[in-house]
Amino acid sequence: MAESIPSDATPAHDDHHHEEPSFASKYIFSTDHKMIAMQYMFTGMAMALIGGFMAYVFRMQLAFPGIDVPGYGLVTPANYNSLVTNHGTIMIFWVAMPVLIAAFGNFLIPLMCGCDDMVFPRINRLSYQIFLLSAIVLLGSFFVQGGGFGGAWTAYPPLSAKAEYSLTPLGSSIWLIAVALEFVAFLLGGINFVTTAMNARAPGMKLYDIPMVVWMIVIASILFMVSVGPLIAGAIMLLFDQVLGTAFYDPDRGGDPILWQHLFWFFGHPEVYVVLLPAVGITAEIITVFSRKKLFAYKTVLHTAIGTGVLSFTVWAHHQFIAGIDPRMAHVFTLTTLLISIPIAEMMFVYIATLYGGSIRLTTPMLWALAFIGEFLIGGVTGIFLGASGSDIYLHDTYFVLAHFHYTFYPIAIIGTMAGVTFWFPKMFGRHMNENLGKIHFWGSIIPFNFIFIPLFVLGLGGQHRRVFDYTNFPDLSLPWMQEFRVIATVALLVMLGFQILFLYNFFQSIFKGRKAERNPWNSNTLEWTTESPPPHGNWPELPTVYRGPYEYSVPGRDKDYWPQNEPV
Amino acid sequence: MSEEAHGTSNYIKIWAILVVLLVLSVLGPMLGIQAVTLITAFGIAVVKAYMVAKKFMHISEAPKFITYLMVTCLVFMLLFVAGSAPDVFKSEGDNWKKTASWQYMPPEADHGAENH
Amino acid sequence: MRPVATTRSTAGLPTGLLAVWWVVASEIVIFGGLLSSYIMYRLSHDAWAGQAANTNTWIGAFNTLVLLTSSLFAVLGHQAAEKGDGKKAARFLYYTIGGAATFVTVKALEWNMEISHGFTITASTFWSFYYTAAGIHALHVIAGAIIMAIVARDAAKGLELHRVELIGIYWHFVDIVWIFLFPLLYIAK
Numbered sequence: 001m002a003e004s005i006p007s008d009a010t011p012a013h014d015d016h017h018h019e020e021p022s023f024a025s026k027y028i029f030s031t032d033h034k035m036i037a038m039q040y041m042f043t044g045m046a047m048a049l050i051g052g053f054m055a056y057v058f059r060m061q062l063a064f065p066g067i068d069v070p071g072y073g074l075v076t077p078a079n080y081n082s083l084v085t086n087h088g089t090i091m092i093f094w095v096a097m098p099v100l101i102a103a104f105g106n107f108l109i110p111l112m113c114g115c116d117d118m119v120f121p122r123i124n125r126l127s128y129q130i131f132l133l134s135a136i137v138l139l140g141s142f143f144v145q146g147g148g149f150g151g152a153w154t155a156y157p158p159l160s161a162k163a164e165y166s167l168t169p170l171g172s173s174i175w176l177i178a179v180a181l182e183f184v185a186f187l188l189g190g191i192n193f194v195t196t197a198m199n200a201r202a203p204g205m206k207l208y209d210i211p212m213v214v215w216m217i218v219i220a221s222i223l224f225m226v227s228v229g230p231l232i233a234g235a236i237m238l239l240f241d242q243v244l245g246t247a248f249y250d251p252d253r254g255g256d257p258i259l260w261q262h263l264f265w266f267f268g269h270p271e272v273y274v275v276l277l278p279a280v281g282i283t284a285e286i287i288t289v290f291s292r293k294k295l296f297a298y299k300t301v302l303h304t305a306i307g308t309g310v311l312s313f314t315v316w317a318h319h320q321f322i323a324g325i326d327p328r329m330a331h332v333f334t335l336t337t338l339l340i341s342i343p344i345a346e347m348m349f350v351y352i353a354t355l356y357g358g359s360i361r362l363t364t365p366m367l368w369a370l371a372f373i374g375e376f377l378i379g380g381v382t383g384i385f386l387g388a389s390g391s392d393i394y395l396h397d398t399y400f401v402l403a404h405f406h407y408t409f410y411p412i413a414i415i416g417t418m419a420g421v422t423f424w425f426p427k428m429f430g431r432h433m434n435e436n437l438g439k440i441h442f443w444g445s446i447i448p449f450n451f452i453f454i455p456l457f458v459l460g461l462g463g464q465h466r467r468v469f470d471y472t473n474f475p476d477l478s479l480p481w482m483q484e485f486r487v488i489a490t491v492a493l494l495v496m497l498g499f500q501i502l503f504l505y506n507f508f509q510s511i512f513k514g515r516k517a518e519r520n521p522w523n524s525n526t527l528e529w530t531t532e533s534p535p536p537h538g539n540w541p542e543l544p545t546v547y548r549g550p551y552e553y554s555v556p557g558r559d560k561d562y563w564p565q566n567e568p569v
Numbered sequence: 570m571s572e573e574a575h576g577t578s579n580y581i582k583i584w585a586i587l588v589v590l591l592v593l594s595v596l597g598p599m600l601g602i603q604a605v606t607l608i609t610a611f612g613i614a615v616v617k618a619y620m621v622a623k624k625f626m627h628i629s630e631a632p633k634f635i636t637y638l639m640v641t642c643l644v645f646m647l648l649f650v651a652g653s654a655p656d657v658f659k660s661e662g663d664n665w666k667k668t669a670s671w672q673y674m675p676p677e678a679d680h681g682a683e684n685h
Numbered sequence: 686m687r688p689v690a691t692t693r694s695t696a697g698l699p700t701g702l703l704a705v706w707w708v709v710a711s712e713i714v715i716f717g718g719l720l721s722s723y724i725m726y727r728l729s730h731d732a733w734a735g736q737a738a739n740t741n742t743w744i745g746a747f748n749t750l751v752l753l754t755s756s757l758f759a760v761l762g763h764q765a766a767e768k769g770d771g772k773k774a775a776r777f778l779y780y781t782i783g784g785a786a787t788f789v790t791v792k793a794l795e796w797n798m799e800i801s802h803g804f805t806i807t808a809s810t811f812w813s814f815y816y817t818a819a820g821i822h823a824l825h826v827i828a829g830a831i832i833m834a835i836v837a838r839d840a841a842k843g844l845e846l847h848r849v850e851l852i853g854i855y856w857h858f859v860d861i862v863w864i865f866l867f868p869l870l871y872i873a874k
Contacts, residue, residue: 262652
């Protein structure tokens with residue numbers, strides 16, 4: 001049984017290293033937070049490749065209808081539906097969430113809070129195992145009769161509730177079960193992140209000494225935990241509609257399909273902020289380090305983030321303006337939606353103010369962080385058009401919506417993740433990534449990204465509807481310029497996917513052959529840089545004590561331009 | 570954390586009050602007045618929940634933010650109802666009607682369970 | 686062996702207690718979503734009163750009594766654990782498990798009777814909610830009883846006594862859910 005540990009100063013792990021643990025206990029059944037973070041990250045990367053492949057297949061079909069897609073074959077309408085559905089589901093639930101929250105949360109929270117592990121190491125391991133199971137269940141849905149679920153990632157009934165409409169009787173139920181398992185995994189993980197950051201901080205680390213990324217992951221976890229409940233309840237009801245024949249969402253028998261939309265978006269909109277906030281936090285860490293400046297208005301950013309979180313619970317029905325909701329409610333939700341753009345814009349201004357007058361170093365992580373600010377602003381601004389119910393009536397369900405949310409989710413899930421990975425890579429693996437390849441990959445991802453989605457904005461304004469398998473059936477939507485724009489978007493996607501191969505090469509090459517990294521290669525302040533790279537089991541031989549906030553860069557009167565949090569005065 | 574609040578006799582007293590409230594909430598509908606039923610059913614449920622949270626879960630002995638968190642979750646649920654009720658309550662719109670809202674079709678088997 | 690992180694408490698309360706309250710928070714919104722859906726449907730379907738008339742108030746009241754009593758045992762177990770009496774705490778937890786078993790058995794008999802009268806989960810949306818809400822609640826009762834058995838086994842040996850309070854808080858929460866389910870499903874007719 002555990003011996004009690006009298007104080008934090010005691011080296012806790014002196015008798016750990018007697019024997020080399022077996023492969024399974026080190027890499028598969030480990031309870032070490034860093035290993036679990038890696039498991040989440042690599043699973044997320046694998047799922048991103050699958051999701052990216054799906055995007056490749058259906059974009060090829062849209063640009064060249066009826067083509068025999070290399071590596072996939074002919075795309076039938078049913079295939080197309082299940083590909084777009086699962087592309088959305090995978091990229092949000094199995095890529096953005098595990099990497100941004102679970103991988104970075106697991107890796108950074110204990111290291112940045114100065115403790116040796118999560119407060120519930122075994123629950124943490126269980127959380128990953130359930131997550132892995134959910135991913136396997138989801139991928140398994142492609143191999144059952146009828147194929148994977150094809151009712152769009154929002155799963156609106158009655159399309160999703162009735163087998164005779166969705167034509168995927170098994171796929172839609174398996175999809176729901178996979179999503180439910182994934183939620184269980186993140187509820188367990190979220191409780192772990194929140195309690196660790198609340199309860200296991202290093203001595204001396206007060207609330208305003210916590211690095212911004214930890215705050216953001218914690219706020220995101222809380223948002224997730226508080227918003228997901230209604231959807232879990234709704235998912236059980238939908239599952240019963242599918243398999244037992246109940247009528248929760250069946251209007252002919254006393255149900256209400258709009259209720260599902262409310263339950264879904266009551267979770268679905270805070271979910272946007274669940275993945276956004278960690279990316280915003282990662283950006284804060286990077287721009288302070290590479291502009292050598294204190295974060296402008298730390299408390300403002302924090303309070304703004306909390307305010308955004310609360311506001312995000314009041315905006316959900318802006319996804320339903322044309323779903324037949326009460327027009328009076330549309331006024332309310334328009335107002336709240338336009339309100340929520342204020343705090344987010346404020347955060348972006350704070351970051352620009354942080355950059356102002358700094359000595360900026362354009363390293364790869366810094367490029368990604370700057371790109372996050374720029375690209376996300378486009379996503380945010382286009383959201384205003386959709387949040388206003390008047391213009392949304394025209395734009396709803398067109399490619400304008402699609403381009404808008406890819407302009408938010410790509411900066412979050414890809415740019416934010418790349419910023420984080422390139423920034424913490426030396427700490428994760430003890431080696432540096434190749435800076436030149438990193439910059440080539442950056443430009444090779446950012447430029448094609450804009451070439452994919454700007455044409456889609458234009459097509460959306462031109463009236464191109466979503467969820468259409470083959471536009472040649474619609475003369476109004478198959479004008480020559482429209483088809484050309486679709487080809488441009490698809491070619492840009494191919495270019496962008498091609499550059500990801502370069503990233504994978506750089507990533508794996510650097511893990512094994514990269515330049516060795518010292519403890520603190522970026523001259524950063526936060527606690528994770530005060531231990532070895534990569535950190536040993538237990539993170540520090542002696543756990544640190546904190547004396548100051550995380551962003552004391554370029555303090556006048558000091559010979560060094562950084563001031564680590566654990567350095568005594 | 571007073572000794573008295575954690576005493577056996579105190580806990581049994583709380584339990585006895587809860588049981589009395591339960592009896593009241595069962596008896597309430599027998600008066601047949603709908604307003605009384607609503608009060609005895611849901612008013613008493615709120616009182617009971619409050620008592621269990623305070624006396625059995627000791628929520629007031631935990632740091633204040635725990636209470637705020639629980640209340641926030643409840644407020645979000647109210648918010649959810651406020652945002653969705655106008656739509657869910659609607660029983661007809663353009664080209665659709667929830668016909669099942671108005672009529673009650675009993676199942677074909679006989680009514681064995683007791684009726685009020 | 687145990688990481689230092691598990692022994693700290695910068696937020697001013699033990700980690701386990703903090704985590705249980707977070708569990709309760711996330712459960713509030715699960716049941717909150719389900720029950721607010723039910724309430725909204727109920728208020729817009731007058732006909733449901735006629736269907737609710739077929740639920741048996743006496744069985745519901747009996748089960749409420751069982752859960753209230755099991756909550757009393759859980760809190761008495763907590764009191765014993767506070768005084769360091771693991772054996773007594775375990776005994777009270779076993780009584781609580783007995784309450785859970787009674788609850789689930791009565792529930793099974795009740796459902797059995799209702800289903801044999803034709804009130805199945807597809808009979809109407811009222812009955813769908815009836816079985817879904819009570820079913821999810823019953824799953825919580827069963828899960829709580831299993832965890833409680835594990836906690837009681839350790840507590841009898843004097844180990845991990847703080848867990849008695851944690852499972853107690855979860856149990857009281859399950860009790861509170863039923864306190865609301867009872868008037869919603871049985872009394873309001």
